[in-house]
Amino acid sequence: MLAGAVFCTPALATMPLPDHQEFGVALQVPFTASATRPITLHFEYPGAAPGTPIAWEVDVLDASGQVRRHWQGSTTLARARDSLVRMNWDGRDAQHAALAPGYYTVRLRALAMDDTVVARIGSGLVSQALDLARARAPELIEQQRYDVMVGSVAKPAMPAFHALPMHRTATQASTTQAATMQSVSTTGGLPYTIYYGNLHSQTNHSDGGGVVSTCKDAQPPQSAPYGPADAYQYAMNEGLDFLMTSEHNHMYDGSTGTNSSANPTTAHNLFQSGLQAASTFNAAHANFLAIYGLEWGVISNGGHMNIFNTPSLLEWEYNSSNQLIGDIYTAKSDYASLYTLMHTNGWIGQFNHPASSGQFVVNGTNFGYTADGDAVMVLAEVLNSSAFSNNTTETETSRTSYETAFNTILERGYHVAPSSDQDNHCANWGASFTNRTGVLLPNGTALNLPDFLDALRARRVFATEDKTAQIVLTANGHVMGERFNNSGPLTLTVNYASSTGHTAQRVQVFEGVPGSNGTVSTLSQTATTTTTPSTGDHFYYAKITQDDGLRLWSAPVWVTEGSGGDTTPPTVSASESGSSGTVTLSASASDNVGVTRVEFYVDGALKATDTSSPYSTSLDSTTLADGSHSLVAKAYDAAGNVGTSSTVSFSVSNGSSGGDTTPPTVSAAESGSSGTVTLSASASDNVGVTRVEFYVDGTLKATDTSAPYSASLDSTTLANGSHSLVAKAYDAAGNVGSSSTVSFSVSNSTGGGSTELIGNGDFESGATVWTQTSGVITSSSNEAAHSGSWKAWLDGYGSSHTDYVRQSVTIPSGVSSATLSFYLHIDTAESGSTAYDTLKVQVITASGSYVTLATYSNANAASGYALHTISLAAYKGQTIQVNFYGVEDGSLQTSFVIDDVSVKTQ
Template sequence: MNWKTRIAGGLLLACAVVAVPAFAGSLPDHEEFDATLQVPFRSAGARPVTMHFSYPGATPGTQVAWEVALLGHDGSELRAWQGHSALGTGSTQAKVLWDGLGRNGQAVPSGYVTVRLRAVALDGATVARIGSGLPGQALTLAQQRAPELVEEQRYDVLVGAVAAPVMPHFQALRQHNGTTTALSPMSATSTGGLPYTIYFGNLHSQTNHSDGGGVLSTCVGAQNPQSGAYGPSDAYQYALNDGLDILMTSEHNHMYDGSTGTNTSASPTTAHNLYQSGLQAASTFNAAHANFLAIYGLEWGVISNGGHLNIFNTPSLLEWEYNSSNQLIGDVFTAKSDYGSLYALMKANGWVGQFNHPASTGQFNIGGTDLAYSADGDTVMALAEVLNSSAFSTNTTETETSRTSYEAAFNILLARGFHVAPSSDQDNHCANWGASYTNRTGVLIPSGTALSLASFLDAVRARRTYATEDKTGQIVLTANGHVMGERFGNSGPLTLAVNYASSAGHTAQRVQVFEGVPGGNGAVTATSSTATTTITPANGDHFYYAKVTQEDGKQLWSAPVWVTQGAGGGDTTPPTVSASESGTSGTITLSASASDNVGVTRVEFYVDNALVATDTATPYTATLDSTTLGNGTHSLVAKAYDAAGNVGTSSTVSFSVSNSTGVDTTPPTVSASESGNSGTITLSANASDNVGVTKVEFYVDNALKATSTAAPYQATLDSTTLANGSHNLVAKAYDAAGNIGTSSTVSFSISNGGTAAELVKNNSFENGTTPWTQTSGVITNASGEAAHTGSYKAWLDGYGSAHTDYVRQQITIPATATKATLDFYMHIDTAETTTSTAYDKLSAQVITSAGKYVTLATWSNLNAASGYVEHAVDLSAYIGQTIQINFYGVEDSSNQTSFVIDDVSVKAQ
């Protein structure tokens, strides 16, 4: 057995210029660069600072430039480390050890120190933006020229001994499982009980309706849309079993076509039905589990040049993509990344949202401003995540160490003027819904009120939530008797009380109360470090929220209170309001009469407990399409608000809806036929209707192939887009009323001629390295390993030390192909002696035109055998695409394994 000799180049690397891998353009969601920070809150010795870097879309070898800095309470830099790390297959990590000393070798005084991580990935696009690929210059240049590319994370740690704060006595709220948490440390102050029960939720996760539901043993990232093993019902049952009260499966709105891009062959009906099946799955699960709330909704938007947000209660699939027949692949058109219009649509329909993993820059842009405020957005966006555990964690013991903070973006949203409460979720893409970590969103619902979508939305609209890293902890901020989430007027002193409890015996090590001015776009600053604080705010608007850090370092964030401070006694009088409705069908009118001792600022209209409209000027009216309501009796309530945040609620008004059924309900009649079995074939239909046919669609094997809008209804199709053999044709005819007639199924046969075409050039490696791309020395005629044919082969790894090799070639599979197959011969020999552990691995991969790495098959030292073995992999999923065939070998630090490949073939027919 022979293998290669590793060249001793470790010292050379330190002074070499780092090569910058090419960047393949815009990446799908969840293939962006991400950095997380892990630091022990307490430490008796050297404290490890661990940095996790993830970039699934990056080329292996991409450099990450990073800096870790220690900041004092005044923001001054106490010490810093810089370095760079190379990404492997999508991720890497780095670590520094802090010995407790500052840059001058002196011990850092007791107190709280902020550990700050800044990092940037040096892909081709970033290098083009900042003008350098040298890691030593990258962070400085990126902060100057493209600050939105720099990932920043902060975490406060305890140095030495600091006295814990005195906490007020807090009569802990009842949790949904029927227990009441233990009391926190007490002082003489008592807040009394609050009439709420806490429900713990994970409000952000995916299933196989989009890019989630991955099997834990193989899940390493986002799944291809609709390819995961598990759906919404599985997720709800898993979360229930894990002790959650609420789970939202928030599916990516643009993946209902089965792709991360645009599937021009997608059927709008299929997409609509999939979304509706998710709503039904949640409804069915809730009917069978009264003590659990299953929520099915959308995660709208894209991360890059956009921003993800959840919509909790839309009955419709919102979309911006069209298929090749110019059909919207959804129910309601929403322009991509147009947040102003989306907020307006949400407000008009009473939909409620959450900002998901918001970045401080580059997201939620309106009119050139990131995280831009709009009045509509303020009405509908009720929550914003402050911390999540890793989206691709497979942890099932709630001990995930990779967590990302979004507290900086949360503060910006508050300062912009958004009234948002904090949440903490898991964004699960693997099948461990709620189980990766102990973080939760706590939702406060009035005690005695049943858990339902309506009561959940009421609590969210009232901003009565908190975020916690510890599912046993509670935090409730009160202010002069007002509970977090409230907006109220005040004059004179304001007493803020931070109430904390833990059912696991944890204690509060640190309390921070933060203050800012809504709409002022200024800084959010810590105004107090005590649990009970009395201040007299300056006249004007303020918000306050609290943060508790437990003795184990886990954190809890309260919802804010919003206070309008003024002179005098303060307005505490709520408006008076009454409601009325007119009309039973078509456009119905909702009206309200409202008055206040100072002035009414807005009136909200609720139909069946759902917010459907808001009016800010008298006369307070709104119109509603009656067809959005079912026939029968409904309820209307109006709520009136004044500038001090006082709310008046009308009596409930009952009204009836009777939508006309006298419209055209007769579907067209239609029959289908097909002619030809090769070349250009013809699809035909005869269709008629009592009013008129508007279009005919032709479906072959259940896939929409063409649309005709005028008689004679015909379409042609290239037979080579179909495999030889039998196929089915169905025609669907539509009328102006939306009625659909479907033909009987017509069977026809295809018989294409021709032979398979070879797409790989220099497939036996006998003609040099062109057009292959390789790591150094892979294509070789070295005598240590024999070729399958000829003298040359591709020899990956075989060094007996940590090493990565690849060899790849770009090909284009014709759109006219019906089948494409990758075929190659591989010989594996190894010095490993194990019969159970795969230490060294080779993967056959596809790199898509978007830069996504898709692993087709993997072999290891366990597959070693004498001689070559032929392998075949189906590439039919990539017909019509330009891709790279990539063989990628990774060897560990000892005992060589050689992966030798020859006679690579991709044939399309």
């Protein structure tokens, strides 16, 4: 193809493309090379038409930024909307002279020449495209950078470091890993344990969960076979300590656009089922943390961000009946308002695969700073492996860096730590590469969501491409993630360890000034650096490149350097006026040097910040409940000293001027103790009741949106004994009324003195009580049930596949016997006596251990059902899960069909 060729590009819509249809690039270069070094350019543009041209250039830069070698060319997208360009570099400059030993940067710049781009830059001439874009629309150019080592460079001296222990799920850690971890001494070390995982992935609740053998892109929403429970199981088996399934908030209507016929209740229930899947998995696996949350926003003219702990579905789309397809309205691309909502509710988030420009815009500025945003955004991805990788051997070569954006976010004033995730859309959660996000939890802390979120809030996080390595930055005794005042010299120490024998080849320490909107610069390339910062605010973080080229990034430390040892805090007093409508918060503050800002806290929550006198802010009274509240003002000076006012009490009375603030009244009732239990409620409101929720023992069991409010419950889904019922009624203004607690009893005893512990054992109530991989419990006529119409059908795909169905039971300690029974039918296309496909009947203990009680395979295939019984007497006094686990190989189907499951005690 001629470098100066003119292309007539396929027409593309000028409106923003759907998520994951945008142009993406990745750069692959070996860190070291003895002679010729291959360079691979990855281009991917799912939203473009085949034949769309790509203009690209590659430069080799020295430490001063001077270009030492340059290549330029073009390619076109293949039918699969991707392209690879391979080239070789001999380690020489443009004059063919060998470069001196040292570190150099390989930089890729690329431009996809669709009609929109051509219209912006004014030409379709590929040879001129990048120069025109630099002059007219530089934000259109995608860029990737990777540092390489030329020749031999001495390794840095590293400080002695007591490596932090690394947590691993006991059933997945290899003997070698376990021995390595147990040999690590923590005497004299930092009091933390490292947990490695992936905080960015999708399942079939949005556009993920695709079958690995065929998955090459995002899936149509809610179409793939694998859901959150599958993801958690897969990630745990892969050796991860935690996985977040982050579902796209606008896909709960089953569409990448807006589904005008979507049912809000269906969307709400799907989101709640994800939260329940995580909760159920965590209850059964103490050594793994399942997290279910949202990936909010769109990439084009927006930016994706994860929200880790929202209990509600946040949405901007409405159906044709003008019903919000979610729980809480959040305006598309309005990041400032979203940050405020998150701060009000205590939710925290992560910037996902941030572009270097054009995303997370506030007041016209990308990554625009707000105090609320700074409070809630705790992480920013610095690297991802390919979102559409179907690699399952941790060898994915397409990886994208976001270091430029990470630095911009820090310079804007955000306090974020780096993360490294996989954004899995295929069913290979955590398996595409060895990159992980490392989180430090205090030693002895349980792996649970509250403590994990506290570690994220503390920014005790690092990003790594090597799951067996760790980096911890300390500064004058402070650990990465901390913010502190300093006076005089500051010693930064970059600590590193590898449990697989790797060493640090390069250390870089970076510094910048938060809020300066400047540039991040290199402070040093030594593991121990002593500096005396100038007066004011600074941040520092470290980066290590291992001998194999894999990289690690530490969380920053944020340091406020005093002026002449200023340790005098400002004095500040607070006042409030107004009780409804607009409430005015005011403060008077002074300092021996100068006040830099005043923060206003209501009931302990930061509401506003003012940086200039007179210090005041306005607050909508309807954001506060009627009654008494407290106001505290905090004043800061340039040295980081903080003065706090006395607490000022004030009252809010919204009345009619604040809109509807009257909650519904509601009472609850229950009837029945076995079989079908009926839950009912009577609810009324001064405006109108929108829905009633029924909670049994604190767990949401059903929702009814129209009177008379009632729900039916299978009594076998509850243990025998006493239970509690609470009904909650909601109105259109979001007010909530709760009923008094109603106590009731369940007695599921059967004849003959035996008690049935399994609920919905015949599956006739669908997936009620059971946890399953998607579609296992079915009424399909292709496999007959033993009785009724429903059964659990595992595998049968004729390709590599894993299914399970499980239920938790508690076996009383005083029973004389406990027996599991079930009917099993196996049919297969396999032949012979070799076990290619297997079904394991297992018990999952409360500690997360899997105990296999029986194994069946294709070799046991026979017509009709066979009854199987297994004693569970060994588990008296324990809460366990009965787990049916089917694994199918890559060819020839085997179907394992289970029905009429029972666990009876006497």
